[in-house]
Amino acid sequence: MNKISIEQYLEKVARFSGSDYGKMIRDQFEDIQGASELAMLVSPSTEELEQLKKAVAIMTPAEKDNADTLSDEQTEKLATDAQIDPANLAIFLNGYALHCKRVS
Amino acid sequence: MKKNAIINKNINRRNLLRLAGATTAGAILSGFTGALRSTFAQDDSRAAVKPNFIVIFCDDLGYGDIGCFGSNKHRTPNIDRMAAEGMRFTSFYVTSGVCTPSRSSLMTGCYPRRVNMHESDRNECVLFPVARKGLNPNEITIAEVLKTQGYATACVGKWHLGDQPEFLPTSQGFDCYYGIPYSNDMGANQRSKNPPLPLLENTKVIEAPADQNTLTKRYTEQVIKFITDNKNKPFFVYLPHTMPHNPVHSSDKFRGKSANNGYGDAVEEIDWSTGEILASLRKLGIDERTLVVFTSDNGAAQRWGGSNLPLSGWKGSTMEGGMREPCVMRWPGRIPAGRACDELASTLDLLPTLARLAAAKAPDDRIIDGKDIWPLMAGREGAKSPHEVFYYYQMDQLQAVRSGRWKLYLPLKVKKRNWGKGTSNTPMKLYDLKADIGEKNDVADRHPDVVKRLLGLADKAREDLGDVNYMGRQRPAGWVITPTPLMKEKI
Numbered sequence: 001m002n003k004i005s006i007e008q009y010l011e012k013v014a015r016f017s018g019s020d021y022g023k024m025i026r027d028q029f030e031d032i033q034g035a036s037e038l039a040m041l042v043s044p045s046t047e048e049l050e051q052l053k054k055a056v057a058i059m060t061p062a063e064k065d066n067a068d069t070l071s072d073e074q075t076e077k078l079a080t081d082a083q084i085d086p087a088n089l090a091i092f093l094n095g096y097a098l099h100c101k102r103v104s
Numbered sequence: 105m106k107k108n109a110i111i112n113k114n115i116n117r118r119n120l121l122r123l124a125g126a127t128t129a130g131a132i133l134s135g136f137t138g139a140l141r142s143t144f145a146q147d148d149s150r151a152a153v154k155p156n157f158i159v160i161f162c163d164d165l166g167y168g169d170i171g172c173f174g175s176n177k178h179r180t181p182n183i184d185r186m187a188a189e190g191m192r193f194t195s196f197y198v199t200s201g202v203c204t205p206s207r208s209s210l211m212t213g214c215y216p217r218r219v220n221m222h223e224s225d226r227n228e229c230v231l232f233p234v235a236r237k238g239l240n241p242n243e244i245t246i247a248e249v250l251k252t253q254g255y256a257t258a259c260v261g262k263w264h265l266g267d268q269p270e271f272l273p274t275s276q277g278f279d280c281y282y283g284i285p286y287s288n289d290m291g292a293n294q295r296s297k298n299p300p301l302p303l304l305e306n307t308k309v310i311e312a313p314a315d316q317n318t319l320t321k322r323y324t325e326q327v328i329k330f331i332t333d334n335k336n337k338p339f340f341v342y343l344p345h346t347m348p349h350n351p352v353h354s355s356d357k358f359r360g361k362s363a364n365n366g367y368g369d370a371v372e373e374i375d376w377s378t379g380e381i382l383a384s385l386r387k388l389g390i391d392e393r394t395l396v397v398f399t400s401d402n403g404a405a406q407r408w409g410g411s412n413l414p415l416s417g418w419k420g421s422t423m424e425g426g427m428r429e430p431c432v433m434r435w436p437g438r439i440p441a442g443r444a445c446d447e448l449a450s451t452l453d454l455l456p457t458l459a460r461l462a463a464a465k466a467p468d469d470r471i472i473d474g475k476d477i478w479p480l481m482a483g484r485e486g487a488k489s490p491h492e493v494f495y496y497y498q499m500d501q502l503q504a505v506r507s508g509r510w511k512l513y514l515p516l517k518v519k520k521r522n523w524g525k526g527t528s529n530t531p532m533k534l535y536d537l538k539a540d541i542g543e544k545n546d547v548a549d550r551h552p553d554v555v556k557r558l559l560g561l562a563d564k565a566r567e568d569l570g571d572v573n574y575m576g577r578q579r580p581a582g583w584v585i586t587p588t589p590l591m592k593e594k595i
Contacts, residue, residue: 021372025379029185031383043181
């Protein structure tokens with residue numbers, strides 16, 4: 001099975017962002033101590049989503065093709081270039097890698 | 105710091121992937137806490153603390169109505185997360201395509217015919233208000249089995265196993281009851297002879313007609329209160345939602361918000377409810393000793409917006425869409441995360457399985473059709489369904505038989521339907537459900553040996569459970585001579 005693109009995954013992550021429904025779900029997912037990264041992937045805040053969009057926008061075609069296997073160093077550099085929180089990007093790219101693993 | 109700041113800032117990609125790899129590939133939302141547990145209890149009957157059980161039983165929710173079973177219409181992130189943290193059962197059956205008989209099996213671990221709940225006192229497919237018939241109080245329910253082990257028990261939601269006091273949950277092993285006694289389309293608005301749809305607290309009508317808009321919300325509050333009050337002792341909660349059975353209702357927060365009209369709103373509120381209950385378990389610190397089961401009483405009905413895809417057929421039929429249900433089970437540390445199990449299991453199995461997990465004795469003075477499916481739930485290597493055969497009855501008529509991957513529709517002179525005239529001269533058909541989940545290709549001609557074997561199993565069922573004009577080994581239902589309507593007391 002073909003993996004979905006990083007842009008498609010971004011769309012999937014963004015589906016609840018910014019809406020009242022998204023805020024409610026974010027609250028429901030916030031209670032997992034030490035694992036709020038799950039909440040971010042299910043319903044990112046508008047600010048978090050903007051960061052992710054910025055990172056995806058500046059990725060090269062090769063980085064996009066291999067987004068599920070980028071190294072920590074590549075992820076860090078991408079976050080620095082996009083001027084965003086590196087943790088958010090790491091969580092997002094991990095979510096993507098796991099998604100690819102799940103459906104392939 | 106922003107409100108939704110990431111808690112663990114030392115997170116990096118390799119650490120995350122290593123953790124996730126310890127479980128399964130399905131762990132996108134699996135909760136990394138689950139990944140840290142490498143062993144699962146081998147025999148939970150020996151556990152020092154008895155586990156809690158919550159069974160969430162939707163009404164008419166179809167196989168394809170939640171995200172983790174393929175819905176693109178309904179937003180169900182909480183149930184999807186439950187699946188990612190637990191196990192999806194993809195061949196999970198109820199014993200009837202309609203409410204009353206299906207519920208009798210969950211309660212008793214028996215086929216409806218066994219306990220004579222396959223049809224009403226008026227030979228209809230479900231019980232109606234002021235019914236003379238109900239689940240026999242002499243049957244041993246799942247709640248009564250757990251009571252023997254000191255469980256606190258609550259039923260919150262739609263009962264539909266008899267509306268007379270003798271048959272209500274508080275006479276069937278439940279300490280308390282809050283809900284409507286039958287379907288939400290059986291009030292005075294639908295049939296003028298019926299009493300206004302009653303909302304009961306134990307056996308007392310506290311509201312009539314019940315405000316259906318807030319039922320899901322109020323059920324959720326009742327359940328959370330019950331589990332909070334009983335957090336220090338084992339409990340069993342049976343939550344048979346009223347929704348998304350037609351007429352669909354939802355509270356203000358959800359009404360008009362989904363992409364699928366009122367039906368979608370109701371499903372999304374049930375998802376919210378599930379999230380609230382799971383959050384309460386975490387907050388109370390009892391998450392890891394609580395098994396939560398989420399499923400439905402039968403497939404989605406044809407007209408109201410639900411989906412049974414990729415299955416064929418609808419509520420009220422013996423096609424897969426009528427009787428195969430979405431099912432998710434979650435128990436952190438005991439049920440492995442992110443897995444799917446395609447072995448045949450059923451609501452019949454909940455009684456014997458929960459009895460075993462609670463170290464209780466399942467009834468042994470009578471036939472129980474359900475089996476212990478803990479090996480499947482625990483994800484044991486090579487675990488197989490304990491059922492050689494599963495029977496599809498429509499009221500009193502045996503219509504189909506499944507064994508392994510094969511499902512045989514029996515040739516019938518008149519195939520009964522729940523309502524109206526039956527269908528004449530329906531032919532025998534054989535489907536390979538592994539290869540053809542949608543029941544599209546009849547392969548009876550190509551597998552005469554399989555047909556012969558399944559016909560033999562059908563004969564056994566007729567002998568044991570009966571068929572049209574043949575009673576079989578059936579136990580009596582409960583009856584009252586003069587039923588009275590459930591009405592609000594006049595003050």
